[in-house]
Amino acid sequence: MFDYAFNPNLNKNPDWSEFEFLNNSDMLEFHKTLDGYKPTPLRSLPKLASKLGLKEILVKDESKRFGIKAFKALGASYAIYRYLKNIYENKFADEFTAASFKDPEALKKLAAITFTAATDGNHGRAVAWTANRLKQKAVIYMPANTAPSRIENIEGENATVVLVEGSFDDCVAQCAKDAEANGWVEIADTAYPGYMEIPKYIMLGYSSILYELEPKPNKPNKPDIDFVFAPAGVGGIAAAITSYYIKHYQENSPKIICVEPRDSDCYLASIKANTGKAISSGGAMETMMVGLACDIPSLVAWPIIKDGIDFFMNCDDKYAVKAMHAYHAEGITSGESGSAGLAALLALFDKDAKAVRQKLGMNEDSRILLINTEGDTDPINYKKIIES
Numbered sequence: 001m002f003d004y005a006f007n008p009n010l011n012k013n014p015d016w017s018e019f020e021f022l023n024n025s026d027m028l029e030f031h032k033t034l035d036g037y038k039p040t041p042l043r044s045l046p047k048l049a050s051k052l053g054l055k056e057i058l059v060k061d062e063s064k065r066f067g068i069k070a071f072k073a074l075g076a077s078y079a080i081y082r083y084l085k086n087i088y089e090n091k092f093a094d095e096f097t098a099a100s101f102k103d104p105e106a107l108k109k110l111a112a113i114t115f116t117a118a119t120d121g122n123h124g125r126a127v128a129w130t131a132n133r134l135k136q137k138a139v140i141y142m143p144a145n146t147a148p149s150r151i152e153n154i155e156g157e158n159a160t161v162v163l164v165e166g167s168f169d170d171c172v173a174q175c176a177k178d179a180e181a182n183g184w185v186e187i188a189d190t191a192y193p194g195y196m197e198i199p200k201y202i203m204l205g206y207s208s209i210l211y212e213l214e215p216k217p218n219k220p221n222k223p224d225i226d227f228v229f230a231p232a233g234v235g236g237i238a239a240a241i242t243s244y245y246i247k248h249y250q251e252n253s254p255k256i257i258c259v260e261p262r263d264s265d266c267y268l269a270s271i272k273a274n275t276g277k278a279i280s281s282g283g284a285m286e287t288m289m290v291g292l293a294c295d296i297p298s299l300v301a302w303p304i305i306k307d308g309i310d311f312f313m314n315c316d317d318k319y320a321v322k323a324m325h326a327y328h329a330e331g332i333t334s335g336e337s338g339s340a341g342l343a344a345l346l347a348l349f350d351k352d353a354k355a356v357r358q359k360l361g362m363n364e365d366s367r368i369l370l371i372n373t374e375g376d377t378d379p380i381n382y383k384k385i386i387e388s
Contacts, residue, residue, distance in 0.1 A: 001347075001350065001352050001353065002262070002313050002314055002315045002316070002344075002347045002353075003262070003265070003268060003313065003314050004268070004311065004312060004313040004314075004356060005268060005271050005272045005311075005312050005313075006310065006311055006312075006359070007271060007306075007309055007310055007311065007312065008271075008274055009274075009276075009306065009307070010307075010308070010309075010310055011307045011308070012246060012250050012251045012253055012308065013246075013250045013251065014246065014307040014308065016243075016247075016304070016307075019243075019303075019304070021200045021201070021204065022204075022243055022247065024204055026098075027074075027078055027204050027205055027207055027208045027211070028208045028211040028212065029098065030077075030078055030081060030098045030101075031074060031077070031078070031205075031208050033098040033099065033101070033102065034066070034077060034102075035102075035133075036066050036067060037066070039212040040060060040061055040062050040063075040064065040065055040071075040209075040212065041060075041061050042058055042059070042060055042061075042213065042217075043058070043059045043061050043330070043332060044056065044057065044058055044059075045057040045058075045059060045326075045330050047329070047330060048326055048329075048330065049368075052345075052349050053363075053364050054362075054364065054366050054367075054368060055364060055365050055366055055367050056367040056368065057345075057367075057368045057370065058217065058225065058367070058368065058369050058370070059327075059332060059342075059369075059370045059371070059372050060209055060212075060213065060369070060370070060371045060372065061332055061372045062209070062338070062371060062372055062373050062374065062375075063332070063333050063334065063335075063338065063372055063374060063375030063376075064375065066129065068122075068125055068126060068129055068153070069122075069335075069374055069375035069376065069377050070122040070125070070126070070338075070373060070374040070375070070377060071122075071206065071209060071237065071371070071373050071374070072122040072123045072125065072126035072189075073126040073129055073130065074126075074205040074206050074208050074209065075123070075126065075189060075201075075202035075203065075204075075205035075206050075236060076117075076123065076126035076127045076129070076130050076187060076189075076202065076205070077126070077129075077130045077205065078201055078202070078204060078205030078208075079187055079198050079199075079201035079202045079205060080115065080127075080130050080131070080134070080187060081098070081101050081201075082201040083185065083187075083198065083201075084096060084100075084101065084107075084110065085097075085100075087110065088100070088106070088109070088110060091110075092109065101134075104135075107134060107135075112136065112137070113131075113136050113137075113184075113185055114136065114137040114138065114139060114182070114183075114184040114185065115127055115130075115131045115136060115137070115138045115139075115184065115185050115186075115187050116138065116139040116140065116141070116175055116178070116179050116184045116185065116186055116187070117138075117140055117141070117175060117186065117187045117188060117189070118140075118141040118142075118168060118171035118172040118174070118175040118188060119140055119141070119142055119154075119168075119171070120142070120143065120146065120150075120168050120233075120290045120291050120293060121142070121146065121147070121150035121153070121154075121290065121291060121377055121378075122291055122337075122373075122374055122377060123189050124140035124141075124142060124154050124159075124161075125140075125150070125153050125154050125157065125377075127140065127159075127187045128140055128154050128157035128158070128159035129157050131157070131159065132157045132158050132159070137158075137159075137160075138157070138158075138159035138160070139159065139160045139162060139178075139184065140154050140159050140160070140161050140162070141161075141162045141163075141164055141171040141172075141174055141175040141178075142154075142161055142162070142163055142164065142171060143163070143164060143165075143166065143167060143168060143170070143171060144163040144164060144165050144166075146163070146290075147290075147378040147380070147381060149377070149378050149379055149380060150377055150378060151163075153377070162174075162178075167285050167293070167295065168285075168293055168294055168295075169294065169295050169296060172188060172190060172192070175188070176188070176192075176195065186198065187202075189202045189234055189236050189298070190234035190235075190236075190294070190296070190298040191298045191299040191300035191301070192296075192298075192299060193299070196299065196300060199236065199298055199300045199301075200300050202236055203236045203237075203239050203240050203243075203300060203301065204240070206236055206237050206240035207240040207243070207244050209237075209240070209371065210240070210241065210244040210245070211244075217367075217369070218248070221249075221252065222249060222252040223245070223249065223252075223253075223254055224367060225254045225367045225368065225369040226254050226255065226361075226362075226365075226366045226367050226368070227254055227255050227256075227257060227360075227362060227366060227367070227368050227369070228241060228245065228254050228255075228256050228257070228368075228369040228370075229257045229259055229340075229341035229342075229344055229345060229368070229369070229370050229371070230242065230256055230257065230258050230259065230309065230341070230371075231259050231260075231292055231337070231340040231341055231371070231373060232258050232259065232260050232267050232292065232301075232305065233260075233264075233291055233292040233293070233294045233337075234294045234296075234297065234298040234301065235267065235297050235298045235300075235301025235302060235305055236298060236300075236301055237371070237373065238258055238267070238301065238305055238309070239298075239300065239301035239304040239305050241256060241371075242256055242304050242305055242307075242308040242309055243304050243308070245308070246307070246308040253308075254369070255310040255311065255360065255361070256308065256309045256310050256311075257309070257310065257311045257312075257313065257344060257360075258305065258309045258311070258312045258313070259292075259313060259314075259315065259340045259341055259343070259344040260281075260292060260312075260313075260314045260315075260340075261283075261287035261289045261292050261293065261314060261315070261316075261317070261340075262283070262287070262314040262315060262316050262317075263281075263283040263284045263285060263286050263287050263293075264281055264283045264284075264285050264287060264292060264293045264294055264295060265281050265283060265312075265314040266278070266279065266280060266281040266283075266294065266295055266296055266297050267297055267302075267305060267309075267312055268281075268312040268313065268314055269281045269282065270297060270302070270306070271306070271312045272312075276306070278296065278297035278299065278302040280295050280296055281295050282295075283295065287317055288317045288320055288321075288336040288381075289317065289320055289336050289337045289339075289340055289343075290336065290337060291335075291336075291337030291338075291373070291374065292337050292340060310360075311360060313344055313347070313348075315340075315343050315344050315347040316347075317336075319343035319344070319346050319347045320336055320339045320340065320343040321385055321388075322343065322346050323339035323340075323341075323342035323343040323345075323346055324336070324339045324382070324385055324386065325385075325386065326342060326346065327339060327342060327372065328386050332372060333375045333376050333382070334372045334374070334375065335374040335375055335376050335377045335378065335382060336378070336381070336382075336385075337373060337374055338372045338373045338374035338375065339372070340373070341370040341371055341372075341373075342370050342372075345368060345370065348360075348362065
């Protein structure tokens, strides 16, 4: 079984007037200018839908995005673009556009920059990937127990990797401290007191995933999906999903399900506490879904998620393994964290969860949207799991 909570403060028509950044709409147009851009495919899982008794399961497959096997490049590239745009326009009183982002002459006018980030793998690789294309340096902080392949992927982007004893949150703290001491530019995907701007743009960058689904299944007035599963590490992608659907559809939004590993479920813990504040999960952070192993919600993502997500749940790693196998059977490569949405869906179809499904209204007429957020970013472990 799994732990869960329905959102007691759900509001499909919230007052987000204070979140002015949500009015930005240039994300997808920016991404379209990047070398190697193409929309990721929307796949169908007819065999699994039939087995579970659902009308349709759709998967936005991010496993090959920009060649780095994960969706994270959307957030890092857009955030770095907005950072450069801000400093360039303030310094030179001249416009900095998406074309400027690829213009060596425009970039030459700016001083050399070292970008830095904390990561469990994919976000750090995305920051390093972007910095490498701008011919800038990157220093990436990772937990010491990170899979060697994820470290090598980042070093392959000409970045320096610093290993930190401890969790992702320990890496965030060390990265922030060193960035301040060295004059580096921190590109963190989680917001904390005193650091709020960059995570807003990372979250917005992720929303290109949803804009690529227009006009189908994201139709103008009501989408052709009933449920969307939103994985929530620090909360960036979950907040992007939530803000997109609430802004576009309000009461016609699909029901959004927030998914976390059992031992790092800070959003579920925060909703169950029902104080209106984000709190630590207090979990052990021990999960194969390492990209979601975060103990504290992002302060940018939390208020959006708190308002707009219908249902919060955690799930055990065993469901991630089942999900990886289920994806593989349908011809989709999904890593441990990438499988989280399907893992949660499979957990909901355990025999003990029938009453929860009924309360959610999930039945034979339901259409499901999942996002496979990563491919085999740890190929050795992926092969071991799939062959087991």
